[in-house]
Amino acid sequence: MNCEVCQLKELEVEHIEVREVLRCILHTILFHRALGLVRPKDVDLELFDITYVQCGDVEHEKKINEKIDHFIDRVEKHPNKKNQICLSFYEVKNKQATWFTNKVERHYWEQWYINLNTVQHPKTHSGKSHHSKVVVDPGETASEERNARRTALESSLREVLFQIIKFVNEKKDHVPPIPNLDGVSFPYEITISSSSDSAFGMDMLKRMLQTGHPTMLS
C-alpha cells in the first residue's frame, strides 16, 4: 500500500496571515477527503480575494482551528523559522488498536506537507487576524509594500490550491473506498514541526517504516 505524499509549495506569510492561509489550505484538502455526505460551505478569506470550501462539519472545523492555534503558538516561540504542518490521512486497520496511536494499526495512505515561512514585518498591526483588506496605514510606503506582498501571496496561495486540486485529480487510486468511510471524512491527524525539529524527522522515519515507502511527488 502506498502512502502518497504531497509537498505543497512554500509560502512566505506574515504572522497575521498564518491563520487564514492555513485554514484555507487545510480545509481545501480536507474537503477533497471528506467523501461522506457533505453540504459544502463557501468561505471568503478576509485578507485575500479567495473563496475556499469547507466540508461544513463542525468537528473538523474545530479540530483544524485548534491545530492552527498550536501552530501559531509555535510560530511565536520560534519566529523566523520555517514551519511545517503535516496533514495525514490514515485508515485504522484494527479498531481495537486505536488506543495506541502509534501502532501499526494506523495505516497512513496520504500526507500533505504545508510549508510556511513566517516572516516578521514592522509591527503595524496587532496579532489579530481580523483585518479587513482595506487597511489604511499612515505610512504610505509600508502599506504599499504590504499590498504588493499580499497580492503576491494571494497568487501563491492560489497556486497552492491548484496544486492540491491537481494532486487530488491525478492520484485517486490510493484513496480508500468510500464504504470504508466512517463519518464525513477519512480519519486524519495534523502534526506540526519546524525545519530544525529533529523529533519530527524521527517521527517521519517511523511513519515511513510503518506505512511503506512514500511516493514522493514533485
Next chain:
Amino acid sequence: MASNHGNTNSEPATNEQIITEFFAKSLHIILESRCPYVSSRNYSGEQVLSSPSSSSSSSSSFWPRDKWFNLALKDCSAALENIDFWRQSYLEPMVVDVVLVQRTSNWDPLNCSPKRALVRNLSSKERYYWNSENDEYRNEVMSEKIIERWVVEYESKKCSNIGGGGGGSGTGSKRWSSTSWHTLYKKSTLLLRSLYVTVRLLPAYKLFRDLISSAQIGMYNLGHRVSSFVEPFTRTEEAEMQRFVFTPVDTACGRLCLSVLYRSSISDVSSEPSTPMSPQFIPDYVGSPMADPLKTFPSGPLPQGSPSFSHLGRRHSWSYDLYKASPPSGIPSPSPSYSESHATFAKPHSYRLPPTGVTRHLPDETPQEHVKNTNYDEYSPSPNFSMSPSPSPPTYTPGIHISNALKRSESAPVSIPAIRASGIPPLFYNQMLPPSPPLRPSKSSLAKMDCRSTLLQAGSTVDKIFPFGKDEAGRLTGVKISSNSSPQKSISRSSSRLSFPDDYDESEFSGPFVVDEDDMTDPGSRPGSFDPVGNPCGQNDHVGVSAVKKSQDAAVGALVCMLKKAPPLQQDLQNSANLLHGSRPEILKSTTMDPNQISGQPVMQQSAAMSSAASLLAPKTTADALEELRGYAVMKNSLLKQGGDHKHT
C-alpha cells in the same frame, strides 16, 4: 444507490446511472456558482435546510439527489431544467458556456435610457446614484463574451474487461465488476469535489460574487448556455484562454472527461475602452426574491427603437426633475456617504443654467440637493470638450462646463447620446431637438463629438476641478459595495429566463432588456423611474468613480492618465460663447471663477449661485428667440401685406 450490484447485468446499468448523474451534478455545480439568480434565491432558502451537522446525522435535511456523490448542493433550477437532454443520452458532450454580458462602447441611441429608469426606480438612494453612473453605458451596445467553457464528456469505447477504473482492473469479470462501479463512483466523487473547489477559484467566480452581492449592479451580467456541441473559438479567442483539464475517470466502457477553458483575466474582458477598470455592466441580472416588485411593472416585448423612446427622450429635459424629486419616496433614507458625495458633486451645478423644467418643479417638488445633482449631471457629460484642439488652462474648464451646461439646459439631455451615435436617423434626431432656438448651435457642436473620450474626460475633468473627487470616489465605492439592496436582484429575476440555454440566442437574450425599456417608456405611470437621459453627465463623473472601485491608487493613476490624454478645452469655450449668442465673455469668466470660490461652500449657496447664473443667462437666450420670432412675424406680416396689395392692385 448504495446497494451493491453483484451481477454483471446490473453493472453497466449502475455505471450508466453514475455517468448520467455525473453529468447532472457537474452541471449543477457549475451553474450553481455562475448563475446569479439561482444562488441568491437559495442563499435564503439554504438556511432552513442546513442544520449544522456533524457526520452523517443530519441526512434528513438532504434531498435525495444530494446523496449522489455525497454532495449536497443548493437548488439550481437552471441545472435541473437543462440536464434532461443528457439524461437521455450521456454520449453527447455537455458544453456549458459561461457568458459575460456587458456593454460595448458603441453608442446605441435606441437603447438609451429606459433601462436606467428601471434600475433607478428600484433602487435605494445610493444605488440610484451609483447607477446613474452606469447609466451612461446604457447608451452602448451589449456584448457577450464567453469567459468559461466547461466540457463534460463521456468518451465511450468498446466495452471490454480492461480498464474498469484504476486499481482493480482485469481480475476476472466478476471481481472487476464489483469493484468497478465503486471505483467509478469514488473517482467521480473526487472529481466533483475538485470541480466544486475549482469553480470557486476561477476568475469568473469573482464576477458571480460581485453580482450576487449586488456590488456590480447594472454593470454586467453572467449568462450561460448549455448545449451538446462546441462552437469553436477562434484562434485569438482561444489564445486568450487557459485550459484546465481534470484527470479523466476511467469506466468499464470509456472515460469521463471534464475540462474547462477560461479567461485568466476577466478584467481584460470587462474593461472595455470606455470602462477603464471595472467589469461593466449588464442588463439582466438575475436575482433574488426582491425581484418581485419589478414584475409588477407592465411589460411586453418592445422592438428596439420604438417610437416611444424618442418621446421619452424629449420629455427628458424637464421630466428629469420630476424624477429627481421622486427617488426619496422609494428609498428608505439617504445614507451618509450618499449625501456627502451628492453635495460635493453638486457643486458644479451652480454654474449652469437651470432647465426650464427645473425652475418649474424645483420650488415645490424637488429638494435642493436633488436639483443640483440634476444640474450637475447635465453639465458634466457635455461632449464638447473632448474635441477642442487648443490647450486650455485648467482655470477655464469650469467656464467650459458652464457653457455646456447652458446649452444643455436649453436642449433635451436625451439628445446628447442620440447625437453621439453617428447612425442616428434624422427623424429621430429632430424629434429630440428642443424647441427653443438656442439649441441649434448646441446640436451642431454636439454632433461632432467623440462620445467615448468625452466620457472619460468628463469624469477626469471633474476630478481635476474638484480635488476632493478622489475621496468622493472612494466613498462612492464604499456605497456601492455596502449597499446590498434588493433592486439588482429583482431585476435579475425578471431577466433570469435569459439564462435558460434553450432560449438563449442573441435576439432572445436582449429581449428582456427591451421589455424593460418598454416598461420604462411610460413616464406617467412611474414618474419615479423616469429618468433623464440627459443625465449622462453625472454618470460621467461616476465613470471615474467606477474605475476607482478596485483600488483607489489605481483609480488615481487612471485619472491622471485621463487628464493627460484629455484634449484641450479652449475651443469649446469659444464654441460655447458663440452658442450663447455672444453671451458675454464676462459671464463666462465669472462663472469660471465659481468653482474655486464655491468649492468650500455649503450646497445652499451653490444653488443660489446657480440660480443667479441662470437669471443672467436664461433671459438672453429666450429674448433672442423672441427677437427672432418677432422678426419672422414682421416679415410674415409684410409679406401678407404685399400679397394683399398685389391682390388689390
